[in-house]
Amino acid sequence: xxxxxxxxxxxxxxxxxxxxxxxxxxxxxxxxxxxxxxxxxxxxxxxxxxxxxxxxxxxxxxxxxxxxxxxxxxxxxxxxxxxxxxxxxxxxxxxxxxxxxxxxxxxxxxxxxxxxxxxxxxxxxxxxxxxxxxxxxxxxxxxxxxxxxxxxxxxxxxxxxxxxxxxxxxxxxxxxxxxxxxxxxxxxxxxxxxxxxxxxxxxxxxxxxxxxxxxxxxxxxxxxxxxxxxxxxxxxxxxxxxxxxxxxxxxxxxxxxxxxxxxxxxxxxxxxxxxxxxxxxxxxxxxxxxxxxxxxxxxxxxxxxxxxxxxxxxxxxxxxxxxxxxxxxx
Amino acid sequence: xxxxxxxxxxxxxxxxxxxxxxxxxxxxxxxxxxxxxxxxxxxxxxxxxxxxxxxxxxxxxxxxxxxxxxxxxxxxxxxxxxxxxxxxxxxxxxxxxxxxxxxxxxxxxxxxxxxxxxxxxxxxxxxxxxxxxxxxxxxxxxxxxxxxxxxxxxxxxxxxxxxxxxxxxxxxxxxxxxxxxxxxxxxxxxxxxxxxxxxxxxxxxxxxxxxxxxxxxxxxxxxxxxxxxxxxxxxxxxxxxxxxxxxxxxxxxxxxxxxxxxxxxxxxxxxxxxxxxxxxxxxxxxxxxxxxxxxxxxxxxxxxxxxxxxxxxxxxxxxxxxxxxxxxxxxxxxxxxxxxxxxxxxxxxxxxxxxxxxxxxxxxxxxxxxxxxxxxxxxxxxxxxxxxxxxxxxxxxxxxxxxxxxxxxxxxxxxxxxxxxxxxxxxxxxxxxxxxxxxxxxxxxxxxxxxxxxxxxxxxxxxxxxxxxxxxxxxxxxxxxxxxxxxxxxxxxxxxxxxxxxxxxxxxxxxxxxxxxxxxxxxxxxxxxxxxxxxxxxxxxxxxxxx
Numbered sequence: 001x002x003x004x005x006x007x008x009x010x011x012x013x014x015x016x017x018x019x020x021x022x023x024x025x026x027x028x029x030x031x032x033x034x035x036x037x038x039x040x041x042x043x044x045x046x047x048x049x050x051x052x053x054x055x056x057x058x059x060x061x062x063x064x065x066x067x068x069x070x071x072x073x074x075x076x077x078x079x080x081x082x083x084x085x086x087x088x089x090x091x092x093x094x095x096x097x098x099x100x101x102x103x104x105x106x107x108x109x110x111x112x113x114x115x116x117x118x119x120x121x122x123x124x125x126x127x128x129x130x131x132x133x134x135x136x137x138x139x140x141x142x143x144x145x146x147x148x149x150x151x152x153x154x155x156x157x158x159x160x161x162x163x164x165x166x167x168x169x170x171x172x173x174x175x176x177x178x179x180x181x182x183x184x185x186x187x188x189x190x191x192x193x194x195x196x197x198x199x200x201x202x203x204x205x206x207x208x209x210x211x212x213x214x215x216x217x218x219x220x221x222x223x224x225x226x227x228x229x230x231x232x233x234x235x236x237x238x239x240x241x242x243x244x245x246x247x248x249x250x251x252x253x254x255x256x257x258x259x260x261x262x263x264x265x266x267x268x269x270x271x272x273x274x275x276x277x278x279x280x281x282x283x284x285x286x287x288x289x290x291x292x293x294x295x296x297x298x299x300x301x302x303x304x305x306x307x308x309x310x311x312x313x314x315x316x317x318x319x320x321x322x323x324x325x326x327x328x329x330x
Numbered sequence: 331x332x333x334x335x336x337x338x339x340x341x342x343x344x345x346x347x348x349x350x351x352x353x354x355x356x357x358x359x360x361x362x363x364x365x366x367x368x369x370x371x372x373x374x375x376x377x378x379x380x381x382x383x384x385x386x387x388x389x390x391x392x393x394x395x396x397x398x399x400x401x402x403x404x405x406x407x408x409x410x411x412x413x414x415x416x417x418x419x420x421x422x423x424x425x426x427x428x429x430x431x432x433x434x435x436x437x438x439x440x441x442x443x444x445x446x447x448x449x450x451x452x453x454x455x456x457x458x459x460x461x462x463x464x465x466x467x468x469x470x471x472x473x474x475x476x477x478x479x480x481x482x483x484x485x486x487x488x489x490x491x492x493x494x495x496x497x498x499x500x501x502x503x504x505x506x507x508x509x510x511x512x513x514x515x516x517x518x519x520x521x522x523x524x525x526x527x528x529x530x531x532x533x534x535x536x537x538x539x540x541x542x543x544x545x546x547x548x549x550x551x552x553x554x555x556x557x558x559x560x561x562x563x564x565x566x567x568x569x570x571x572x573x574x575x576x577x578x579x580x581x582x583x584x585x586x587x588x589x590x591x592x593x594x595x596x597x598x599x600x601x602x603x604x605x606x607x608x609x610x611x612x613x614x615x616x617x618x619x620x621x622x623x624x625x626x627x628x629x630x631x632x633x634x635x636x637x638x639x640x641x642x643x644x645x646x647x648x649x650x651x652x653x654x655x656x657x658x659x660x661x662x663x664x665x666x667x668x669x670x671x672x673x674x675x676x677x678x679x680x681x682x683x684x685x686x687x688x689x690x691x692x693x694x695x696x697x698x699x700x701x702x703x704x705x706x707x708x709x710x711x712x713x714x715x716x717x718x719x720x721x722x723x724x725x726x727x728x729x730x731x732x733x734x735x736x737x738x739x740x741x742x743x744x745x746x747x748x749x750x751x752x753x754x755x756x757x758x759x760x761x762x763x764x765x766x767x768x769x770x771x772x773x774x775x776x777x778x779x780x781x782x783x784x785x786x787x788x789x790x791x792x793x794x795x796x797x798x799x800x801x802x803x804x805x806x807x808x809x810x811x812x813x814x815x816x817x818x819x820x821x822x823x824x825x826x827x828x829x830x831x832x833x834x835x836x837x838x839x840x841x842x843x844x845x846x847x848x849x850x851x852x853x854x855x856x857x858x859x860x861x862x863x864x865x866x867x868x869x870x871x872x873x874x875x876x877x
Contacts, residue, residue, distance in 0.1 A: 030746070030747070031746050031747040031749070031750035032745075032746025032747065032749055032750060033746075036745070036746050036749055037387070038386075038466045039749065039753075039786075040466075040767065041766065041776040041777060041787045042467060042469065042470070042769055042773075042776070043466045043467065043469070044468065044469045045785070045786060046461070047461075047464050047465070047466055047468055047469075048464075050461055050462065050463075050464035051464040051519075053464075053516075054462070054464055054516040054517075054519065079520040082378060083378045083379070083525060083541060084378055084379045084381065084384050084385065084519055084520055084521075084524045084525055085378075085520075085522060085524070085525040085526060085541070086522070089522075089526070090541055093540065093541055093542075094541070094542065149573075149575050152575060152576060152579050153575070153579070156579050156583065157579045157582060157583060160582075160583045170583075172580075172585060173576050173579040173580050173583065173585070174571055174573075174576045174579075174580060175543065175544075175569065175571075176543070178585070179368055179370050179567055179585065179871065180368075180871060180872070275572050275573055276573045276575075276576060277573075277576065278543070278569070278570065278571040278572065278573065278576055280540060280541065280542035280543040280570075281542075284542060284572075285542065288376075288542075291744075291745070291746075293746065
């Protein structure tokens, strides 16, 4: 197993280098450069030229590439051209924010999705099944940013005008913490953070939960028609054990594949949700950096994304072995 | 200061501070009770650096100049220089040059306890003059030759006479030499001082910066009385919230106090809410359509005049800006002393436009209804960057011009790839819609002089020898009464030649929560009197018990 993990990680290295090289070429091939931030008639062209020189952008592309690669390989991500601070510091601030948001969403997606899928499969063609199918499709077809805006409108605005609505269900519209965060005690801080997480994680996760529920339902239906399920029932096991112990494990296999696919998707979908909820995460960082042509930040964030994709897929592959004893990695 | 909107729709939107003080009579709250409370400001612009030598966009500068640092002088509401960090200044003539001496207050300290002295001013001046710093607005100091520190609190500059020589000291915040003195000029932009641990000398101290999220400042209790003493507010939180709906929600639920740049569509919603109000003020931006003068169709001033006559600018202001704008006549906005109030903008007159086009030889002869001359069709591509307001403007312009037989196709282009096309010496475009910001010291040679036709901002490829003469003269004339007739003539010529079709001078709408008092925003900026903002004790947020 360990050998397999090491081999997979080693295989990822050329892949990551290839991705970084391509991104480097594409970013520099795009028109414009970071000095566009300063474009203004009152700013002399010589000043912009000097900025390029200070940032090393006046060098030929291959030299810039070698320079960047050198410092990257020594662990130095450089300094953001637009934000005037070390890229490592930016990442250290933003990665945890993104992990919190997408982690909570992922939890939400899989617990809700799997639970709903099981219920639907067990009660196939019931009113409940049809109602859940309808709402799953309804939610699935909503874009996350629109859903986010609607959540804000209802749960962060309209409910403030309803007197009987409980205060803890009136959510903040944006940010990770309240203005008075520093003055709260430990549990106050914890609650405040949780309170801020509710709407964005729902906006980010709910449509994926709906699709997971669809997959789970059909996968479960396949499984419960198998002979070994009939055997389990025949030997008198309670239905609960049959479903949750015998059927679930096998039905989860395709869902695990999806998890590997969803993690990167969550990061990209987070751009819109992060914008709507003013959540200072990685998605917004990379999009803003691309528009500003903030090369060091684009390269570093791309790297982080690529690493996350590789790791997510590795985790999915390892989970196969956990749920399916037939799969072994030598 | 003119702060009146001319379009009918917007009259109902003007709610000044008077309105708020009626709701909450100021006399209830004594001077001493005004101290305290947290104000939360949110903007769609992210502020990246407090280092004045690194970051000079408008939003960063407001935080630098009004919150964390101090400038040598300020402008009063009539835009006259008044003392600030410099308690006084005097000028003397030294063989054809001007010697400008500032006497600084001796009781202003950096927030780490070091006194702010003339050496800090000299250091900042030297870095700005050093090309390696790449200080964006270095050209503002181009009349300045050198600086001499006379004693700790006196500094003399030697400069060539220039009508706007005081203006730079309004926006340059001296930086601390004892912290940045050893940083090589070329590395100043990347130095962590700007975004990690800035130390100022202004009415507020820096507490925390979370990138992409917020800046937090607290009142500086030691801010000297000679500069106004400590500010009323205890804490100032400056948040970056990109999405407009989110800011609206935060304002209306009381978690946001000052919402910078409210889109016209949200104004009615805010006004209908009893806990919030909208204030408007003129700002320094104007929107325009630039015609590429190198294209045969746009090279004739009569045709450009026809284009302006055919565009219903009032409709644009009303539809796109919800009335927040004044129809523009040129590059000199109404707040500026040189603005020609008597100059009426060209009317919306499609019939006159058709006549002008006919006279110029552009006639519609075939069935498609598009005018032609010498086999060239009056058809062009109008572009803008990805900005919903400007895309709407393009659509309106397209419809207006179709009525006079001109075919317009529109294209919203990614900002930097559009920049490549419009700034490049090939001028690879037909026409575009953009906005520009006016300086208090207007120097339009960068836009309209005949020399250096390939310079980035000569995108109109406009050349008029008389305009050239005027622009060269007005920037060196010290006496406003002498240059005023020239400024008027310049505006007349621009109106006649229409190198751009000037659309409107922007009026900014900001949202305020009812608890905010004493807020006055004007052409000098949204935060210009942040020092005097206050919140009555009863209106302050619960702070969770800690204070």
